[in-house]
Amino acid sequence: MNWNKLQDNAQLDQIRNESAEQPVLIFKHSTRCSISSTALSRMERNWSDAAGIKPYYLDLIAFRSVSNQVAEDFGVPHQSPxxxxxxxxxxxxxxxxxxxxxxxxxxxxxxA
Structure with a gap:
């Protein structure tokens, strides 16, 4: 699985644009949480590029402001993972x- 790193608020516009061409996944991961590590591992083990989904990985500890912007822009209350x-x-x-x-x-x- 090849993650694209989500590290900047400006990338959210890029993700919106990309999502018109193919589905985009944002995985919000807490590097301090064992549940988050388990969910990430399960996702990576079961992943198939054949699904046509472009995956983005967001380290929400390092990029908290981006995580907050994701919640605001997409209208989804923050959770982790x-x-x-x-x-x-x-x-x-x-x-x-x-x-x-x-x-x-x-x-x-x-x-969808």
Missing amino acids: QVLLIQNGECVYDASHFDISFDALKQQVVS
């Missing part, structure tokens, strides 16, 4: 903690 699926500039799916699963994410791409 958390995934957001962005399509056509909007968050069409989000999950947190042990509800994070690649299979659930794939199903949302098909239905």
